Amino acid sequence: MSRITVNLPQNSYDIAIGEAGGQSSIASGNLSQLGLEMQQLNLGKKVLVISNPEIFNYYGDICVKSLEQAGFEVFTHLIPAGETYKHLGSIQQVYDTALNHHLERSSTFVALGGGVIGDMTGFAAATWLRGVNFVQVPTSLLAMVDASVGGKTGVNHPKGKNLIGAFYQPKLVLINPNVLKTLPVREFRAGMAEVIKYGIIWDKDLFEQLIAAEDLSCLEIIAPQLLETIITRSCQAKAEVVSKDEKESGLRAILNYGHTIGHAIESLTNYEQLVHGEAVAIGMVAAGKIAVKMGLWKADEGKLQDDLITKTGLPTAIPPQVTIEDILETVKSDKKVKAGKVRFILPTQIGNVIITDQVTPEIISQALKGN
Amino acid sequence: MSRITVNLPQNSYDIAIGEAGGQSSIASGNLSQLGLEMQQLNLGKKVLVISNPEIFNYYGDICVKSLEQAGFEVFTHLIPAGETYKHLGSIQQVYDTALNHHLERSSTFVALGGGVIGDMTGFAAATWLRGVNFVQVPTSLLAMVDASVGGKTGVNHPKGKNLIGAFYQPKLVLINPNVLKTLPVREFRAGMAEVIKYGIIWDKDLFEQLIAAEDLSCLEIIAPQLLETIITRSCQAKAEVVSKDEKESGLRAILNYGHTIGHAIESLTNYEQLVHGEAVAIGMVAAGKIAVKMGLWKADEGKLQDDLITKTGLPTAIPPQVTIEDILETVKSDKKVKAGKVRFILPTQIGNVIITDQVTPEIISQALKGN
Numbered sequence: 110m111s112r113i114t115v116n117l118p119q120n121s122y123d124i125a126i127g128e129a130g131g132q133s134s135i136a137s138g139n140l141s142q143l144g145l146e147m148q149q150l151n152l153g154k155k156v157l158v159i160s161n162p163e164i165f166n167y168y169g170d171i172c173v174k175s176l177e178q179a180g181f182e183v184f185t186h187l188i189p190a191g192e193t194y195k196h197l198g199s200i201q202q203v204y205d206t207a208l209n210h211h212l213e214r215s216s217t218f219v220a221l222g223g224g225v226i227g228d229m230t231g232f233a234a235a236t237w238l239r240g241v242n243f244v245q246v247p248t249s250l251l252a253m254v255d256a257s258v259g260g261k262t263g264v265n266h267p268k269g270k271n272l273i274g275a276f277y278q279p280k281l282v283l284i285n286p287n288v289l290k291t292l293p294v295r296e297f298r299a300g301m302a303e304v305i306k307y308g309i310i311w312d313k314d315l316f317e318q319l320i321a322a323e324d325l326s327c328l329e330i331i332a333p334q335l336l337e338t339i340i341t342r343s344c345q346a347k348a349e350v351v352s353k354d355e356k357e358s359g360l361r362a363i364l365n366y367g368h369t370i371g372h373a374i375e376s377l378t379n380y381e382q383l384v385h386g387e388a389v390a391i392g393m394v395a396a397g398k399i400a401v402k403m404g405l406w407k408a409d410e411g412k413l414q415d416d417l418i419t420k421t422g423l424p425t426a427i428p429p430q431v432t433i434e435d436i437l438e439t440v441k442s443d444k445k446v447k448a449g450k451v452r453f454i455l456p457t458q459i460g461n462v463i464i465t466d467q468v469t470p471e472i473i474s475q476a477l478k479g480n
Numbered sequence: 481m482s483r484i485t486v487n488l489p490q491n492s493y494d495i496a497i498g499e500a501g502g503q504s505s506i507a508s509g510n511l512s513q514l515g516l517e518m519q520q521l522n523l524g525k526k527v528l529v530i531s532n533p534e535i536f537n538y539y540g541d542i543c544v545k546s547l548e549q550a551g552f553e554v555f556t557h558l559i560p561a562g563e564t565y566k567h568l569g570s571i572q573q574v575y576d577t578a579l580n581h582h583l584e585r586s587s588t589f590v591a592l593g594g595g596v597i598g599d600m601t602g603f604a605a606a607t608w609l610r611g612v613n614f615v616q617v618p619t620s621l622l623a624m625v626d627a628s629v630g631g632k633t634g635v636n637h638p639k640g641k642n643l644i645g646a647f648y649q650p651k652l653v654l655i656n657p658n659v660l661k662t663l664p665v666r667e668f669r670a671g672m673a674e675v676i677k678y679g680i681i682w683d684k685d686l687f688e689q690l691i692a693a694e695d696l697s698c699l700e701i702i703a704p705q706l707l708e709t710i711i712t713r714s715c716q717a718k719a720e721v722v723s724k725d726e727k728e729s730g731l732r733a734i735l736n737y738g739h740t741i742g743h744a745i746e747s748l749t750n751y752e753q754l755v756h757g758e759a760v761a762i763g764m765v766a767a768g769k770i771a772v773k774m775g776l777w778k779a780d781e782g783k784l785q786d787d788l789i790t791k792t793g794l795p796t797a798i799p800p801q802v803t804i805e806d807i808l809e810t811v812k813s814d815k816k817v818k819a820g821k822v823r824f825i826l827p828t829q830i831g832n833v834i835i836t837d838q839v840t841p842e843i844i845s846q847a848l849k850g851n
Contacts, residue, residue: 274610
């Protein structure tokens, strides 16, 4: 079991990562340590575990039992799975449950699930009684390597994703790599897109370990040791970036590598055709092309990235029905647009990127059309 | 014009307090400095002023004009006056306005109004795009001396006040004492209850200045100099307490002096009969009696407090239809109850209080019945 400390000025916390594979069944993994881990943090007596029915069916009992054995009084609140439930109405129902069970300021909301459950639980925790304790038990690769670090919580507005939210740090993140066994392969690959991103923007060694692997397209063929590395180094990379920029004022923007065009493509396909990680994969390929076109990045490194994305079973091509003109239009209306200027994160070498607002529509167009 | 800096580990900000009385009409007061003050903080270009129709009618133009002259692009969002609109539905409408006008992360929400507008604007600012800039222009005495320091924002849940919210600090608080001219006298007195509280819990000198005044029951008979002192020293007192305890984990609890029983009485009269400050006044008298009963406080100091409350035109007696048994029952269900123990803030001398969970129902009952 390894631990990463996310150092923040006021709200540092640990990510506890259990062993992958080997003899360890899920039951004997670190999920059964949840109660003891939380006990050591001097949290209050009451815990509200928030999950979706499917995930709770797999892992609810072991978490609840662990918490009860450690002396916590445990309540549960289930939200149907899926992005369509990620709205304020679902949060209001969490409030109602918290009220009915008299949760106090010292109580804890535990998110047991993927990104949607984590984002919603975090936002509910941030806003109930002006903030109760928050603990994350991510069950998707994306939630492990992305949502578990950074403190981003929130829900969707009818007109845009994650427009309503707060920065709110957990007290603990507990990761059991073996729960990924129940994750659909498409979701696994989507998480891998973010892992590849950390390699490009921050961690050359992680990138090289990924390159060295023969196949990354599903969990079963990844060596347990590599899976642990993937999770640990991704969390470490994000933790390092976030520690230096908690509120997303500067450096943290590099985490949006691949997201500028990725978001545009997600939006243009109505969030129906691609999952987020797939859009990010396509966005990284696009950003790579722009960087190469601008002479910032060597073409052969760009190819290494694209091959790695392909090896992971992720898409690299913009869906045929999306035009480059649509992308240009959509990019301009992104919520991260600052004073009208579109910011791009572009690689200069593996493990290093720059933030620039010098990418013109012409360059994007030429790079994506391969002119 | 005086300035107080609220020192916090990450989010320090200034309270700019204008001159009271004299030749200064409202128009020539510091409201017209709002734009320049905000300009100095390097906030983004777009500003959403949130107010209620009545307040905006008085002070909206001068604020908007000042902002526009300083180069800001200004939008407004009005919420009908009153606590009944302090709910998530009103916040959703703020989100819609923010979306329609494309407010960005660097944009600013300005609260122009009393406590309800301030709490709601702060919560909307805390949760739109995971936090935009927040500036307060409080127009009630209570909002000036209480809500402008401490970062408490939020809305009501159908079953309880302020259950939904966040701690979120403003970038600036701008106070013009002269706007109190349009504040109903009952609201003015309610604000004075909190001022008296600061005297008891923290600032003996403020208390003595209040004692020295002949009459405090309405704004018109208070000398401009004393009004400035009242606002400045109250903000200072709260800023000192909050600076030492931003997230209400310890010391900050002393700000709840008078609130334990005050809240219970508010709740038992369905928030209809008394305004908050009146309930706090009654709660301070009750807490004083308990402190005297327990031998913690001298009876003559308790009487000084009670006389001051009376001189301010505030009630001191528990409403006849509220029984002491009801109060005991309600106090136990207060959201600030920690691990089942009721915390009381009790004076030991003017300017000093202790936090204790040693107050038994018997003591409360005896003190309030005068046994």
